[in-house]
Amino acid sequence: MRFRIGETNIICTDLERSLRFYCDLVGFEAMEPEGPAWHLSCDGRRFLLLGVAERSRERTPYCQIADFSLDLLVDDLAEAKRRFEAAGVEFVTEFEPSADRFFIRDPDGLVLEIIQAADGGG
DSSP: OOOOOOOEEEEOSOHHHHHIIIIIISOOEEEEEOSSEEEEEETTEEEEEEOOOSSOOOOOOTTSSOOOOEEEEESOHHHHHHHHHHTTOOBSSOOOTTOSEEEEEOTTSOEEEEEEOTTSOO
């Protein structure tokens, strides 16, 4: 038996708010709605943004509890930092100019790791 990855579900409390975050700010492409959800695409991968959660994730320190997180590769880490700051996004870690990554939270507290692409091409 072989398992393969299908869609990744992102479960949220407010579908419209999360849709704005993932599409307008992070750059995912909205594909089509399906009930209380939207199919999204990013870099050839499919996601299902599912707006059915009753409450947001508790803001615990990153890696303190078992969880998933999502890595996003960017071609300009400093520009990504400025973009998230301007939008009022919550940073999990302080931005270090010499670092190759930083961590943010989506509107429901899920952690995204923003990483400088090694090839500079995002």
